[in-house]
Amino acid sequence: MKRLPLPAHLVEQAQAYADGSSEPAEPRNAATVVLLGPSSDGPNVYLLRRQTTMAFAGGMCVFPGGGVDERDDDPAVAWAGPSPDEWASRLGVDGDLARALVCAAVRETFEESGVLLAGPDATSVVSDTTTEDWEADRAALESRELAFADFLVRRRLVLRTDLLGAWSGWLTPVFEPRRYRTWFFVAVLPEGQRTRDVSTESSAVAWMPARSAVAAVDDGEIFMMPPTWLTCLEIGGYDSPDAVLAASEGREVEIFMPEVISDGEGHILSTPERYTALIADR
DSSP states (O other): OOOOOOOHHHHHHHHHHHTTSSOOOOOEEEEEEEEEEOOBTBOEEEEEEEOTTOTTTTTOEEOSEEEOOGGGOOTTSEEESSOHHHHHHHHTSOHHHHHHHHHHHHHHHHHHHSOOOEESSTTOOOSOOOSHHHHHHHHHHHTTSSOHHHHHHHTTOEEEGGGEEEEEEEEOOTTOSSOEEEEEEEEEOOTTOOOOOOOTTEEEEEEEEHHHHHHHHHTTSSOOOHHHHHHHHHHTTSSSHHHHHHHHTTOOOOEEOOOEEEOSSSEEEOOOGGGHHHHHTO
């Protein structure tokens, strides 16, 4: 994805926030999950194309995810894997927010793909979420009629946080009217489960190799926001989903907010240093 110069009006907006003459919107905490599967060309990623009518990122291809529900922070949830305090260390937040972010990541993945990272015990996952009773619960979660903790408790399910890996964190630039502080996770599609086109926020869904997704954006066939494109670019450098998950072990997330910078010819958005070499090698 060529880093095109920012329009003059966005540069002016950014300057207004930088000098204090405008007040940035308060960001909302969010979580997104890169669902991974195998392919002959490296890891597959699951993408949703957001409805063009959506106020934020309309028409963009994204990973399953969304904002934290205040009810996601519930100690009643049965938990397997790293503790909330361990997740707090990885995500750079306190224990309560860490629990909410992990729960939001699993909940949003189920709502938007039908994939559920939970099981009857700490060593298994549910094998089928396609029946009518599961779909009724998924729809109730999506509409916020049902709290995720109540759903797990009623079904006697354990949250499999050990199936998640922490990957990165992004904060929407100050000049955007809707802002999110989003933690990116990675997870391999559990054996026996399959994704379904169920989200009301998407107009299409697809599995494709991360490398192909990057090329499709470069060719103008699909559109992504920079964090999604950069994530695909990075993940495309691995040979398999398991290799991506292994690479997430021990990662500590630092939230990065793109800023308007000069590239000598115009103004562009900055990117984290760890992506510099990846972009230069293209």
